[in-house]
Amino acid sequence: MNKPPALALATCAALLVSVAIAGDEAMTRPDRADLILHGGKVLTMLETEPAPAPTAVAVAAGRILFVGDDQGALALAAPGARVIDVKQGTIIPGFIDSHAHLYGLGKALAEVDLRGAATVEEAVARVAQAAAANPGRSWLEGRGWDQNDWPVKEYPHRKLLDRMARKRPILLRRVDGHAAWASTMALALAGVTAATPDPAGGSIVRDAQGEPTGVLIDNAVGLVTKVIPAPDEPEVRRRLRLAAEHCLRLGVTSVHDAGVSWERAQLMRRLVDEGALGVRVHAMYDDEAATLAAALQAGPWTSADGMLSLRAVKLYADGALGSRGALLLGDYSDQPGHRGLAVTNQDHLRWVMRTLGGAGFQVCTHAIGDGGNRLVLDLYEQVLGELKPRDARWRVEHAQILDPADIPRFAKLGVVAAMQPVHCTSDMDWADERLGEGRLKGAYAWQSLLKTGARLCYGTDFPVEKVEPLEGLYAARTRMHPDGTPIGGWRVEEAVDARTALWLYTAGGAWAGFAEDEVGVVAPGFRADLVVLNGDPVACEAAELLGMKAVCTVVAGQVVAGGL
Numbered sequence: 393m394n395k396p397p398a399l400a401l402a403t404c405a406a407l408l409v410s411v412a413i414a415g416d417e418a419m420t421r422p423d424r425a426d427l428i429l430h431g432g433k434v435l436t437m438l439e440t441e442p443a444p445a446p447t448a449v450a451v452a453a454g455r456i457l458f459v460g461d462d463q464g465a466l467a468l469a470a471p472g473a474r475v476i477d478v479k480q481g482t483i484i485p486g487f488i489d490s491h492a493h494l495y496g497l498g499k500a501l502a503e504v505d506l507r508g509a510a511t512v513e514e515a516v517a518r519v520a521q522a523a524a525a526n527p528g529r530s531w532l533e534g535r536g537w538d539q540n541d542w543p544v545k546e547y548p549h550r551k552l553l554d555r556m557a558r559k560r561p562i563l564l565r566r567v568d569g570h571a572a573w574a575s576t577m578a579l580a581l582a583g584v585t586a587a588t589p590d591p592a593g594g595s596i597v598r599d600a601q602g603e604p605t606g607v608l609i610d611n612a613v614g615l616v617t618k619v620i621p622a623p624d625e626p627e628v629r630r631r632l633r634l635a636a637e638h639c640l641r642l643g644v645t646s647v648h649d650a651g652v653s654w655e656r657a658q659l660m661r662r663l664v665d666e667g668a669l670g671v672r673v674h675a676m677y678d679d680e681a682a683t684l685a686a687a688l689q690a691g692p693w694t695s696a697d698g699m700l701s702l703r704a705v706k707l708y709a710d711g712a713l714g715s716r717g718a719l720l721l722g723d724y725s726d727q728p729g730h731r732g733l734a735v736t737n738q739d740h741l742r743w744v745m746r747t748l749g750g751a752g753f754q755v756c757t758h759a760i761g762d763g764g765n766r767l768v769l770d771l772y773e774q775v776l777g778e779l780k781p782r783d784a785r786w787r788v789e790h791a792q793i794l795d796p797a798d799i800p801r802f803a804k805l806g807v808v809a810a811m812q813p814v815h816c817t818s819d820m821d822w823a824d825e826r827l828g829e830g831r832l833k834g835a836y837a838w839q840s841l842l843k844t845g846a847r848l849c850y851g852t853d854f855p856v857e858k859v860e861p862l863e864g865l866y867a868a869r870t871r872m873h874p875d876g877t878p879i880g881g882w883r884v885e886e887a888v889d890a891r892t893a894l895w896l897y898t899a900g901g902a903w904a905g906f907a908e909d910e911v912g913v914v915a916p917g918f919r920a921d922l923v924v925l926n927g928d929p930v931a932c933e934a935a936e937l938l939g940m941k942a943v944c945t946v947v948a949g950q951v952v953a954g955g956l
């Protein structure tokens with residue numbers, strides 16, 4: 393049985409919160425609902441679903457007042473309450489993406505999207521359109537072109553870009569991020585000329601006369617990106633808003649943001665004060681000296697409305713599997729003699745764990761390879777043994793490849809594995825080349841971890857992957873690509889059942905972000921973060937998840953996307 397242990401806790405917490413609120417806010421807490429969702433089916437994600445299933449939720453002042461039948465909910469309506477018939481939709485707790493990069497998503501959304509451009513002319517036309525739509529932007533950036541999609545499968549030339557935007561530099565990344573197409577002005581600003589030598593690990597594509605064509609490969613892209621000015625605050629705000637809106641449209645109401653600077657965190661605080669953050673954010677501070685010093689001085693902090701928590705820190709133990717940066721215990725199967733990289737000095741990791749962990753911060757460490765994971769577990773074991781914190785909930789971000797001997801250590805140490813179902817399906821076609829059959833036993837081992845009693849939470853790592861949580865549920869259940877391959881699923885014994893998948897995307901994430909008394913379930917007293925889906929994500933066939941949609945999203949009792 394793979395039922396996560398937190399279910400029982402969540403139920404108790406619901407009761408406790410109700411009692412606490414009755415005590416604290418008895419004078420002010422409204423007993424009439426300002427928002428009612430009815431005519432659906434509620435999946436509460438409590439330990440046991442009530443039978444018969446509730447059909448309605450009543451919300452008052454941002455919190456859930458009542459979960460039950462339509463009649464009971466409608467009877468609570470205050471005058472002027474918003475009443476929404478969800479038309480047989482399923483009401484679930486808002487999705488919690490437990491590992492993502494909100495600003496990265498906003499930056500990607502702010503760029504010209506060139507994916508799927510069928511010709512080079514179409515790519516140029518999209519850039520021209522963006523140039524016209526954004527007259528104030530000093531640089532135009534884009535991503536997603538692929539010359540293999542074009543009738544003439546050749547790298548494009550800078551002159552095509554010069555023709556339509558002479559006054560502004562342009563940089564467009566290729567779909568894989570390993571090349572970019574720059575305009576003449578961008579090259580000029582970067583000082584790239586025929587005389588510029590290729591940088592180490594990169595190349596400048598040149599024509600027969602030795603002149604740069606505008607296409608830059610790998611590290612040569614950095615020659616241009618380093619001269620792009622940092623965006624000003626209005627642009628950063630715009631990007632964060634784009635990202636939040638995108639999440640809300642898809643039903644994601646909370647994001648665990650894996651690495652923010654002190655400065656970005658302060659901007660997020662201002663957005664909370666203005667009521668403009670949009671999604672709930674559990675932010676992890678990045679591992680920069682200035683960020684850590686300021687965070688230590690400020691101490692762990694959560695906003696009164698629960699929209700933002702600044703009580704975690706993000707570290708890196710190793711790199712990624714695709715680029716063979718993940719630290720392995722043995723050699724890469726496809727590169728003998730190479731075991732990946734320990735990207736951060738161990739003494740520094742230990743120092744941050746002791747110092748920030750000792751000050752009450754949650755430590756979240758990126759580890760992908762079995763070597764990286766062992767390194768982190770060893771350090772966690774040592775430092776947690778010294779600190780003996782009461783409720784640490786330290787996390788390993790990704791925990792992709794585990795030596796089977798290390799799997800039980802997560803539960804034993806109380807360490808959370810923050811995992812991404814879509815990473816499994818993105819990597820499964822080539823993971824065996826890197827790792828060999830023997831090491832796949834502990835790869836994306838959700839079921840093996842759950843069986844040992846470990847805590848997990850699910851997310852996507854967007855914008856590395858798409859935000860779509862329903863695709864994450866599909867990957868978690870099937871370990872197949874959306875096209876249904878490989879038939880039967882890749883190492884399907886590690887897949888999880890439909891309810892567990894949803895739990896890890898809601899209540900499991902809430903626990904991993906210290907918010908299990910606030911969000912993650914649909915129960916009285918909890919904050920009203922809700923999503924209406926036009927299908928039942930637990931009762932449906934896995935393939936149906938791919939056609940399902942969030943039709944209405946509610947954060948803190950406000951309808952923020954869709955609306956029926």
Ligand SMILES: [Zn+2]
Nearest residue numbers: 491492650853
């Ligand atoms: Zn990440």
